[in-house]
Amino acid sequence: MASEIRMDDSSYQKTEQLTGAEIIMRCLHEENVEFVFGYPGGAVLHIYDALFKQNKFKHILVRHEQAAVHAADAYSRATGRVGVALVTSGPGATNAVTGIATAYMDSIPLVVISGQVPTAAIGMDAFQEVDMVGVTRPCVKHNFLVKDARDLATTMKKAFYIAASGRPGPVVVDVPKDITADIAEFAYPKTIEMRSYTPVLKGHSGQIKKAVKLLLEAKRPMIYTGGGLVLGDAAPELVKLAKTLGFPVTNTLMGLGGYPATDPQYVGMLGMHGTYEANNAMQNCDVLLAVGARFDDRVVGNPDHFLSVPRTIIHIDVDPSSISKRVKVDVPIVGHVQSVVAEMNELLAAETKRPDANALKQWWAQIDQWRSKKTADYRLDKDIIKPQQVIEKLWQVTKGDAFVTSDVGQHQMWAAQYYKFDKPRRWINSGGLGTMGVGLPYAMGCQLAFPDAQVACVTGEGSIQMNIQELSTCKQFNLPIKIILLNNRYLGMVRQWQEFFYNNRYSESYMESLPDFVKMAESYGHVGMNIERPEDVEGSLHEAFAMKDRLVFMNFVTDQKENVFPMVPNGKGLSEMILGDEPGADAAQSEGEG
């Protein structure tokens, strides 16, 4: 990328002659990287040798490259900083791809350094060669193949800059082995400017004024926030806005914690498994303020059904392409959510007008009526552990202050529904790609970033086995994670869809030949617990969280037949939910897949 990089002498430190591998180390030091998650191999041996000679950051040796990227991803989600992973060429690189795609879908800033075969061997089908730049192109924000050691420092600087700015995302830097041995002058640019990449940060003030006017005139307002609010660190600004206006707020799966779940203005998560009140308020509002959310298929269901009711939509997002993609909006505001919402607060502070109190009162009365349906209620059983019960107790035992990571499936939805997140960056899950196997490496990333925090990994017996090898990493680095396995002996979400839409044909969704999880945990050097009785749930959680320096693997044997409700069937509208007390298959026709 040519020409416009600002490299005036003043922005450079004193120059030195270093190998490419040493340059990479120095770049990571300059970026104040704390952890590099990685796995060595042939193409990165020079890099690992340079890594051996430094002690500014800690290398976390995972047991599979996918977990390295997930852990770096969670470190970023929990801290807001750029996560860093290091993998070798070929299989190391392809193993990292699921992690990269997961981060890409949720806009998580990562720099992934992959080794590559020597420049002269590229294209020769060399041992452990794969076209990493080609393979990752559709699932990165940007990627680079470094062809000259002299470009290494600038490329690394660009990688960190691109990953973290604008709509964040993963950036891959592919480095051939010979480049890591070549010697070049090291100089790390302090700032960088790229003519082809200039993210818009400040929102258009005319549009912001228009938005505030609309909000003040709303009779049935609704605030809907997503992962962008969390990533943009705009939760305090949003709380202030919502409090000034007295409007109801819903969060997406990715946005949980963006608004405190225990606040009375919070109406719960929306979407496919959202609350009755959130989905109905979303459907029936007259002015909708969307902040860092993207109206995806799991959130608004069928867009035509959503748009069949007239409402005015204001949409704040840092990425112009997220606006009017699935749902046409009326007032688009491109900008950093924090700065835009702060500007709205300033306008409101200077404004004496307030929303129509009567209209708002009526709207809240309507919402409270929806709320009174209490669709989150479930029936406790005296013999079988209900999964919802485990999450509720987890919330109580951890005083609502844990980092909760999850895998993907029913347990993920229950964790999202029943753990009340009051703070952003506490709920760590794969929302976009829906990657099974993220839970344990996600917990590793959180625990490393916050060694004294309570970290719970809510998982299923399907998901946990997709990265189970990381129990070994947890032992090596003494990570006292609490694994909350909701073991229903089924791929629960698959089973649920098969029950509703495939006439109970449970095709390949039963998990047979499960290991003895307690013995397995013990063999890795951890503590294992089997919990089979409902009355033991709370006590066992207390016991586990009291073991502050041990990983505890808690195998909760739960109800096999429990389903996640409410549910908006695929392709249906937000207000067409199946509720828990209705026979699901009646309301939902078998039309869905994926």
Place this chain on the structure above:
Amino acid sequence: MKHIISLLMENEAGALSRVAGLFSARGYNIESLTVAPTEDETLSRMTIVTSGSDDVIEQIIKQLNKLVDVVKVLDLNDGRFIERELMLVKVKATGPLREEMKRISDIFRGRIIDVADGSYTIELTGSGSKLDAFLEALDRTVILETVRTGASGIGRGDRILKV
């Protein structure tokens, strides 16, 4: 509706594949795509002919702008512009066809740039529809081979796409 989109991008290895990949990954139509460096060798200029509803075109422009290597994007259909495409057609030129091919080529202001015993190669420049019209005017059986460059476009007057 058909749109012609012009863009300037960093002249980097792999830049073309980022654009082509974007179109296939998001299911956008691509009728033709041409690319070559500009007078500033750090930049490439690309012309993409695509079609879609206004919403789709809006997304295409936004997604192109999002590519880190893309410097500027212009939908030529937003204003007045000129479209040109080059086509080479090899046609049968035997017996009475020799005269007829020459005549049709002249009507379309084509140039015969290669003459062989049984064939002519005609060079023709114009908008895509003019080239289509030329092919329509020929009997299918006389066409031996065609090659088209895909459209290039430029704004009229002071509509300038430059960094």
